[in-house]
Amino acid sequence: MIDVKNIQKSFGDAHILKGISTTFEKGKTSLVIGQSGSGKTVFLKCLLGLFSPEQGSISYDGKIYSELTDAQKRNLRSEIGMVFQGSALFDSMTIMENVMFPLRLFTKQNKSEMEDRADFVLKRVNLEDAHHKMPSEASGGMQKRVAIARAIVNNPKYLFCDEPNSGLDPKTAIVIDNLIQEITDEYNITTVINSHDMNSVMEIGEKIVFLKDGLKAWEGSKETIFKTDNEVVTNFVYSSNLFKKVRKMYLNENE
Amino acid sequence: MYFFTLAVTNFTMQYLHNIGAYFLMIAEMFRKPTKWSVMRTLILKDVDDLIIGSLGIVAFISFFVGGVVTIQTALNISNPLIPKYLIGFATRQSIVLEFAPTFISIIMAGKVGSFITSSIGTMRVTEQIDALEVMGVNALNYLVFPKFIALMLYPFVISIAMFLGILGGLIAVKFGGFGTVEDYILGIQTDFTPFHITYAFIKTFVFAFILATIPSFYGFYMKGGALEVGKASTTSFVWTSVVIILLNYILTQLLLS
Numbered sequence: 001m002i003d004v005k006n007i008q009k010s011f012g013d014a015h016i017l018k019g020i021s022t023t024f025e026k027g028k029t030s031l032v033i034g035q036s037g038s039g040k041t042v043f044l045k046c047l048l049g050l051f052s053p054e055q056g057s058i059s060y061d062g063k064i065y066s067e068l069t070d071a072q073k074r075n076l077r078s079e080i081g082m083v084f085q086g087s088a089l090f091d092s093m094t095i096m097e098n099v100m101f102p103l104r105l106f107t108k109q110n111k112s113e114m115e116d117r118a119d120f121v122l123k124r125v126n127l128e129d130a131h132h133k134m135p136s137e138a139s140g141g142m143q144k145r146v147a148i149a150r151a152i153v154n155n156p157k158y159l160f161c162d163e164p165n166s167g168l169d170p171k172t173a174i175v176i177d178n179l180i181q182e183i184t185d186e187y188n189i190t191t192v193i194n195s196h197d198m199n200s201v202m203e204i205g206e207k208i209v210f211l212k213d214g215l216k217a218w219e220g221s222k223e224t225i226f227k228t229d230n231e232v233v234t235n236f237v238y239s240s241n242l243f244k245k246v247r248k249m250y251l252n253e254n255e
Numbered sequence: 256m257y258f259f260t261l262a263v264t265n266f267t268m269q270y271l272h273n274i275g276a277y278f279l280m281i282a283e284m285f286r287k288p289t290k291w292s293v294m295r296t297l298i299l300k301d302v303d304d305l306i307i308g309s310l311g312i313v314a315f316i317s318f319f320v321g322g323v324v325t326i327q328t329a330l331n332i333s334n335p336l337i338p339k340y341l342i343g344f345a346t347r348q349s350i351v352l353e354f355a356p357t358f359i360s361i362i363m364a365g366k367v368g369s370f371i372t373s374s375i376g377t378m379r380v381t382e383q384i385d386a387l388e389v390m391g392v393n394a395l396n397y398l399v400f401p402k403f404i405a406l407m408l409y410p411f412v413i414s415i416a417m418f419l420g421i422l423g424g425l426i427a428v429k430f431g432g433f434g435t436v437e438d439y440i441l442g443i444q445t446d447f448t449p450f451h452i453t454y455a456f457i458k459t460f461v462f463a464f465i466l467a468t469i470p471s472f473y474g475f476y477m478k479g480g481a482l483e484v485g486k487a488s489t490t491s492f493v494w495t496s497v498v499i500i501l502l503n504y505i506l507t508q509l510l511l512s
Contacts, residue, residue, distance in 0.1 A: 050385065050388060050389065073391070074391045077389065077391030080389060082389045084386060088381060088383050088385065089383075090383055101390075102390060104292065104293050105290060105293060105392065
């Protein structure tokens with residue numbers, strides 16, 4: 001579980017996060033949504049320890065990040081998997097080497113053990129014949145799946161994804177969403193996803209945190225987001241005609 | 256006048272900030288070392304990219320510049336009272352003292368330096384550096400330290416440049432009809448001062464450090480997209496060259512005067 005208490009972060013005069021508190025539970029897929037510039041990426045980078053908040057605290061299963069020693073932070077990082085928006089695969093390595101990389105860093109496994117494990121997770125993300133390809137030879141959807149495989153290869157306790165569906169066609173996006181959801185359930189990990197994609201919100205949002213102007217404007221789940229009368233949320237989530245109709249139908253059905 | 260002063264102050268502050276950040280980067284590069292089994296692979300890859308990959312161009316340029324230095328020296332010695340062996344002597348001195356360590360380093364600032372800046376800069380743009388940091392890797396140690404170690408083999412490249420430069424001169428003398436091979440060989444042995452080799456290799460080690468770190472600095476701390484990667488490569492070449500030329504002057508003053 002990740003517990004966030006009143007975190008604030010500024011860059012010069014720009015006050016990006018103005019005091020956000022929330023909890024991300026173990027075994028659940030949580031989505032952080034909001035408009036561009038609402039502070040989602042800064043929030044995620046604070047969770048990852050790439051930015052230090054000026055105020056507030058972030059604790060991972062009771063361990064407050066800012067109070068950890070360097071060695072403890074390093075241990076904690078070995079328990080974190082991250083899927084970047086652009087996949088961030090190392091382009092000088094093959095797909096297999098990319099997936100094996102966290103194992104080389106954090107474990108004492110020999111080469112064949114690492115290969116077995118990498119092979120297992122690549123199969124898990126339905127990539128069986130791409131081991132020796134370079135990332136540049138893989139499609140966007142394949143790259144995302146490799147990034148997920150790399151993120152889960154070391155059995156992380158926490159999985160973070162920054163807009164995992166960006167640039168993907170709707171069908172591949174659903175496949176990636178479902179894959180993240182399945183992995184979260186299967187390994188009982190705490191998953192936090194930054195997303196703009198309303199399909200993801202409706203598909204896998206077990207918990208949804210809506211940010212606006214550096215503040216938490218609303219939180220709930222994919223079920224409650226249909227019923228909310230919070231205007232800020234409805235203006236954002238149901239901005240398209242399609243989603244307005246979907247919401248209307250849902251509300252009519254459940255009246 | 257006020258705006259001029261303000262502009263100069265901002266300009267100076269920016270450069271002082273960059274110099275400070277550069278030294279902090281060097282300190283950080285030696286902290287939190289990456290696991291040796293991973294580092295070993297990176298060093299070998301960088302030796303291949305930076306050293307082995309540069310041998311061809313260095314050999315080509317050294318051989319022909321050695322020949323040109325010899326031809327120009329020979330053409331400028333028209334006085335019959337000046338002995339012909341001075342052609343070999345002048346070629347050796349030019350190549351050992353300046354051409355091989357300094358001129359080749361400027362060429363390497365273009366070849367190796369822009370490669371380092373653009374490869375690290377692209378990693379920054381595509382979030383690969385963020386991925387390393389999320390994994391708890393000291394990205395500066397992971398990316399810059401292996402280049403620094405690989406470039407400690409740079410004197411090997413310069414030795415080859417010295418040898419091929421002098422060989423190029425020999426071939427030019429023989430086939431250009433500017434003197435005899437015996438005179439040329441006598442010239443390259445005349446008044447040989449072993450400290451000149453030491454001086455050349457001290458410069459080479461210093462330039463190797465500059466070649467590894469300044470391009471890395473511009474790549475690592477760049478912001479923006481593909482266009483900025485190109486700009487960072489150009490800036491890195493300019494500053495690497497400027498620093499090499501300045502240090503060349505300072506080291507020559509310190510070691511030879």
